[in-house]
Amino acid sequence: MDQFLKKNLSIISFIFIPILFLWHPNWLGIMGIQPYWPLFWLLPWSMIYGSINGLIVGFCLGIILDSISIGGGFTQIPGLMLCGIWFGRFSKSDNVFLLHFRYGLICAIGSFLCGSFYFFQFLIQDFPYNKFFLFFPSVKNVLAQVFLTGLLAPFLCSQLFGLFKRSK
């Protein structure tokens, strides 16, 4: 059983991402906005397994997260797929400090990408109805999410990276 858990740790932890997404712990947020949880898992996983696997897992994550959140015609898939490919191109640095800083920076940029993709979908879909008033709240959402994701990434990604590496 222990062996099974150790070997499939990455898959088991994958199952818990939507749970975390739904749990939405308010005490971890700023102005009700949460970090973008899937990136904490996607970054270490893609770094270990590469871009193609990152793309596929990004797609799967997007499908699951879209189905549990009410998004109408909007999707998180493109952002997560792009992040999956991009994250797969990074390799582990030997410098611990640099590695932690990189986790934070990469996740923050990834969160910005995903947030911007989502925002543009709103703008494009509702363009004729002039959703100008969506602009400022959305920018606030994106920035808060980027900040929180970048802040938590060094702690969570380094832990997950170690776990995935051992279970490979």
Add this chain to the structure above:
Amino acid sequence: MINIRRIYNGRWRHKKKKAIFLIFLLFLVFVRFSKGSFYKDFYYYISKPFWPGQFQREVISTSLDQELLIKSKQLENDNKRLRELLSLHRLSDSQTISAAVISRKNGSWWRQIILNKGSKHGVEVGSPVIGPGGLLGRVKNTSFLTSSVILLTSPESKVGVWIDRVQKHGLMVGTANDYPKLIFYTKDVDIKVGDFVSSSPASTLLPPNIPVGIIKSVDANSNANKTVNVLLLGKPQAIDWVQILKMKI
């Protein structure tokens, strides 16, 4: 024998008497010029336990509550009868399903709550959800045991509402923050801050006259239409139990 000569300096008690008299005099002057405010404030504190209001207020407020309850019941009956005459939608007799909030996303773009009642309990897609204060949103989809509610603050949400004071309809759309926008497709609407917003009597999606919010501010820079910000009465971030209304369509 040494003669001790006492040097008379005036008696100390005579001096004290003069000092007390002087202080009293100053006090009188103070009272006179302050128009007795010191006395009035002092009286305020010592009489506070004996004020008549504490008990009397409770009695009056209970009576008022009862009066309002009876009036509201009468109006509800009238409303039901008139809506039946006009063949408009109304709530079904079994009316509501109580449900607990098991997941809450009230920030970012995904503004939704998930309830612990689903299709098994008779929840239907499109049913309005209300909490303490007023309308929270509508059921967007259901699973066997849960239902997802799209909140009024979500950018996906669009509901028809009504300002009772000016008797005008408007479209309330979520803007991914806590204050949805209410759009009137004309500029000639006399909307004031503090106006009460309720669900539209002509709506086919919601029961009529459910409290929604109050006008928080009016946008100055709108062109052909008038837009205002609405402060919602139902607070999804603080509500643990809600009511799902069953619509008879």
